[in-house]
Amino acid sequence: MDIAEEVLKGNRLALSRAITAIENEYDEATEIMKKLYPRTGHAFVLGVTGPPGAGKSTLTDKLAREYRNQGKTVGIIAVDPTSPFTGGAILGDRIRMNGLTLDEGVFIRSMGTRGSLGGLSHKTADAVKAMDAFGKDVIFVETVGVGQSEVDIVKAADTTMVVLIPGMGDDIQAIKAGILEIGDVFCVNKADHDGADKLVREINMMLDLDDHGPVQQNSTQKALADQFHHMAVGGSAAAGNAPLGYWRPPVDKVIANQNIGVKELIADIEKHFAYIQANGILAERRTKRTKDEMLDILSSNIGKYITGKIVDNGRLDGYVEKIKARETDPYTVVGDIMKEMLR
Amino acid sequence: MSTEHEKIQAELAKYQASVEKAIARFPERDHLPEQRLYTPLDIKDTDYADEISFPGVYPYTRGVQPTMYRGRFWTMRMYAGFSTAEESNKRYRMLIENGATGLSCAFDLPTQIGYDSDDPISEGEVGKVGVAIDSLADMEVLFDKIDLGKVSTSMTINAPASVLLAMYIAVAEKQGVAADQLRGTIQNDILKEYAARGTYIFPPRPSMRLITNIFEFCSKNVPKWNTISISGYHIREAGSTAAQEIAFTIADGIAYCEAAIKAGLKIDDFAGRLSFFWNAHNNVLEEVAKFRASRRIWAKVMKERFHAEKDKSMKLRFHTQTAGSMLTAQQPNNNIVRVALQTAAAVMGGTQSLHTNSRDEALALPTQESVTIALRTQQIVAYESGLADVIDPLAGSYYVEAMTNKLEAEAWDYIHKIDEMGGAVAAIEKGYIQKEIQDSAYKWQMDVESGARVIVGVNKFQMENEEPPKDLLKVDEAVGKRQVAKLHDMKAKRDNAAVEAALKDLKAACQDENENLMPHILAAVKTYATLGEICGVMREVFGEYEAHVNL
C-alpha cells in the first residue's frame, strides 16, 4: 500500500506503519513525510511530562476521555526509556489507557528512547506530524521528565503540562529549574495525599520568584495580554500581582484516578492555548520550531553525507591514527574535510 | 559469654580449620546458604521464655493450641470446584465420604470478579477454574444434601466475598441452620489481589469498607465465621521469597486492623476471627521456620501495636496450601513427592488446615484419582510419619531457631519500610510490593535457567520423549451454555420487581458511607438478584480498580 496516501485516508494500520518507518529511519520515511507535511499544522499538541510515578499516563487517559467527550479525536505518543545496557525497553504507559484502546477516535503509540535522545526528539516530532496529517485534533506527547533531553521532546508541544505529586521529597528541588522553564500549566496529581497543598504552595512560590523576562509586545499583544492575564490567573490566587503580559502558569490540583479536577485542568490548558494563539506566541513558537526542524534535518543530512564519505572508504581510521600520534588534531582534520566536501 | 559458649566457640574454630582442609579436597556445591552448620552460638541470644515459649502461650512460636495434633489433626481441606454447581456438589460429597473434614470452594473467574455467566467478558471462562455461581439458586444446588450446620466451608472469594457469604447464610437459613452456627472462612483479602492475584473489582477504599462491614456484621451475627483469610499464599505463588511472604501478608493484616479500628470496631471484637493462609514451598526447614516466625510476629503486632488483650486476638491461625507454582508439568508423578515434603513442612509448622495439590495441576484441573492421592498424602503424614505426634518437633534445632529469627528480622525490616510509606495500601498503590515480588520472581527464573537452582525433571534429570500424561480432566465446553440457560431460566421465574427494589436499596446504601452493606446484600441475594447485578450496582457507585504495573 502507499502508506502516506492511506494515512491521509484514515487507515490506522498505515498510520502505525508510518510511525514505524519514522522510528526505524527507513528510507521511505522521508517520502512519507513529504506527502504528509502539507496536511499537518491542524492539531493541538500537548506535552505531558513529570517524574516517574507522577501518574502521567493515568492523567493522559482522563484528559483524552474528556477531549473525546468534546468530540475531538486524540493521538497519544508515550515515550519510555530504553535500557542503555540491553537496548530493550518495557513500554508500560499503554496499560493505564486500556479503556481507550477500542475507541476508534484514539490512537496510542508507545516509543522507546532507543539511546539517541537527540534523534528521538526529531522522530517524536515526525510521529506527531503523522498523527496530525491523519486528522487527530489533539496529540499528547508524554515523556518522563528527568533529563534535559526528554524535556527537548516536549518542545514539539504547543502547551506543556508538568505533572508532579506530593511526597517526592527533595526531587522537586532537583528538577525545579527545568520544570519552571518548560511548564505552561502545572498539575499536582494525587492531591488527596498528604503534602499536596504544601507542594502547590511551593510551586506557586517558585513561579512567583521566577523571572520570566519581559515579552516583547506590540500594542495588540499588550491588549490581549491584559485580557488573558485575568483568565490566566483565574485558577491561581498566588499570581494576583504578576506583571501584565506574562503567562503565569496556573497550578491545578487533580486526583487523576478518581477523575477529580480534570475538567478544570483542561480549561486551563485551553486558556493557555487560546492565549498563545491570540498574542502570536504560538505563531512564534511554530516559526521557531520550523526553523529548528529545518536546520536539524539539514545538519543531520549533511552530517550523514559527509560521515558516509569518510567512513566507507576507511579515511576515518587514517585520520584517527594521525590524531592519536599527535601529527594533527581533530579540529584541523574536520576543517579540511569541510573545505573539501562543501566546496 | 558463658564458659559453655566459650568452649563451643573454641571447638567451632577447630572444626572450621579442619573444614578448610576438607574443602580443598571436596569443594562444596554452589549456591548454598552462607553458614555451613548451626550451633548453640547461633541462638545464644534467643530467650526461650520470651521468644520460643510453649504451645498456646505468647508469642505462640510453638503453636496456637496447647496440645496441637495430639488431640485432633489439622483440617484436611481440599480445594475443589469446577463446572456447574451440580458437578461440584458431587465432588464435595465424594470428598466428605473419603474423610475430608472441611470443604473448600473454588469459584470460576467470572464469579470471582463479579460477572454473571452470560456477560460477554465471561465467554470461555465459565466453570473453568471453579464452579460458576450466578445466584442463590446455584448456591442451593452447590450445598444440596450437605449439612451446613456440620461442615466447615472455606470459600476462595475476595472482591465479591460479601455476596457469596450472604448467599451461604441464605442457603443455611433454608436448611434451618442459624447463621450463628455456621463455621467456615471467606478469603476476603483484597490487598493481595491488588498485589499478586489479580481478581480485584473495586478501588481500595470501598473494598476496605466492604471488608470492615463484614467484620462488623459477622461479629454480631456469624460469630464462628473466619471473616478473612489474610493470604501470603498468592504472594509466594507470584514469586516472593519466604520473608516477603510473611512481611507483605502481615502488612496487609495490619492495614485491615487499622481500617476496622478506624471504622469504630474494637480490636478484640474482630481480631480473633482473622485467619491467615500460607504457602508450603519446597525448602522444608525454611518453611517450618517461616510458619513459626509468622506466629511470633503477629502476636507481637497484636500485643504491641494494637494493644489486644484477648489471647485469641494474638494467635495466628492459618490454613496452608502446598505450592502450586512448584509443581512441574514434566514427569508429573514427581509432584506427589514434592507435595509430601511440603505437607511435612506444613505439619511441622503447625498448620490448622491444609490443602494438598494434585500431581497434574501444572497441566490441567486435577482428576478425581489425583485428588485422592493428594488427600491420602495428608493422611499418611498424619497417621504414619510420626511428624504429628510431638508438638513443634523442630524447636530447639539450632538451624530452625536461627532461621526463624532471621526470617522474623527480615520481615520486620519490610514491615517498617511499608509503615514508612504509609501502610500496605499506599505501598501497593505505589507499586512497591508488586515490584519487590516481581524482582524475586525474575531472580528465581534466572537461577533456574542458569542451573543455579535445580528443578528435577525441568533443568536436570529430564526425560527424552516423555509420554504426555493421559486422562486429564477436561471441563465440558458446553458448561458455559448450560449455565447461561439456567441463569435465563431463573431470571424468568423470579420476582423481578423485588429484585429491582432490592438493588435500588443496595445502591442507596452504597452511597451512604456509614451504612453496613451486609444486610442490604443479604436482602438482595434472597430475591435471587444475581452476583453480576449486585456487583454491577457497586461498580456504578464505587468505580473499578486500575492496576499499578511497574515492570
Added chain:
Amino acid sequence: MEKKIRVLVAKPGLDGHDRGAKVVARALRDAGFEVIYTGLRQTPEQIAEAALQEDVNVVAMSILSGAHGHLFPKVVNLVREKGMDDVLIIGGGVIPDSDIPALKEAGIAEVFTPGTPTTDVVKFIKEHVKL
C-alpha cells in the same frame, strides 16, 4: 538503523496470574526487545487493536484459566483481519499437550508450557519473527 523487535505481551481472559507474563516481558526486554505489556483482563479485540497501533512484530499471550481454546484463536483471527499477516503470534500457560495441535492449526505459531526457559522463547522469536 537496526530494526527493533516489538512484542505485545498480553493477558487475555480473566485470570490474574501474571507471574509468567511479567517474567517473560522482562526477559524479552533483557534480550533487547521493545515490550508493550497490556496488563490483565484484555479482550481479544483490545489485544488485536493494541497490536495494530503499536505495529508489533510479535503478540505473546499468557493464560492460565483454561480459556485458551476459546481466546487464542479469536486473537489470531482479529489480528489477521486487521491486515497484519506477518505478526508472529505465540502463547503460553497451563495448556495440556492435547490442546496444542488445535491451537497451532488456528495460527498460534508456538505454545510454551510451564517449565519453558525464557531463553527458548527469545530464541523462537528471533528465529521466526518477520521484520
